[in-house]
Amino acid sequence: MYRVRVRSVPPVVLALRRFPNPRLTGIGAGLFASLTMFVLACVDRLLFDSSELVYGLLFLPVSALTALWVRPADLVTAPISVPIAFAVGVFPISGGSEGFGGQVMGLVTALAVHAGWLYGGTLVAGVIATVRKVRLMRARRRYVLAQGRGPAGERPPRAAAAASPSGAKPVRAGAGTAGTAGVAARRPQRP
Numbered sequence: 001m002y003r004v005r006v007r008s009v010p011p012v013v014l015a016l017r018r019f020p021n022p023r024l025t026g027i028g029a030g031l032f033a034s035l036t037m038f039v040l041a042c043v044d045r046l047l048f049d050s051s052e053l054v055y056g057l058l059f060l061p062v063s064a065l066t067a068l069w070v071r072p073a074d075l076v077t078a079p080i081s082v083p084i085a086f087a088v089g090v091f092p093i094s095g096g097s098e099g100f101g102g103q104v105m106g107l108v109t110a111l112a113v114h115a116g117w118l119y120g121g122t123l124v125a126g127v128i129a130t131v132r133k134v135r136l137m138r139a140r141r142r143y144v145l146a147q148g149r150g151p152a153g154e155r156p157p158r159a160a161a162a163a164s165p166s167g168a169k170p171v172r173a174g175a176g177t178a179g180t181a182g183v184a185a186r187r188p189q190r191p
Contacts (some may be wrong), residue, residue, distance in 0.1 A: 046190055
């Protein structure tokens with residue numbers, strides 16, 4: 001007798017499946033990341049006295065959520081919108097002096113000093129988006145192969161298979177049937 005092995009799903013996976021799974025557009029993902037980072041920076045300024053470490057640590061999960069929640073058609077936007085969100089969010093904690101020039105210099109300095117967090121979050125978003133894209137391409141390939149199409153996306157000819165007797169070989173199009181005008185009229189065959 002055959003025994004069927006049933007895999008039990010780990011409790012962590014079950015807990016993660018209960019979380020919301022929105023599908024944001026590219027602009028929606030950028031707005032989500034930017035607004036979230038701005039709010040987190042304001043909370044960081046109020047509670048932790050503009051701690052760059054807290055801001056950087058909060059940036060990593062926001063980057064991951066942005067890459068996880070963007071819809072499949074807009075996966076390429078996740079690694080692009082995450083650095084923009086970092087720059088939007090770092091403004092409240094940049095600590096520039098009075099005036100427009102002082103604020104801009106504080107923002108540029110904060111971006112330069114915290115480039116490691118910026119690159120880390122962008123890398124997280126890029127890796128997650130790449131893994132999701134590869135999984136989608138594999139699933140599409142499996143679906144196409146399951147539909148009976150070849151690797152090039154071609155379907156086997158139905159008319160030739162239905163018209164031929166059970167023992168006869170199907171004739172390829174342009175393979176020299178009686179109606180052709182000769183070798184010059186033949187099309188090159190695919191390998």
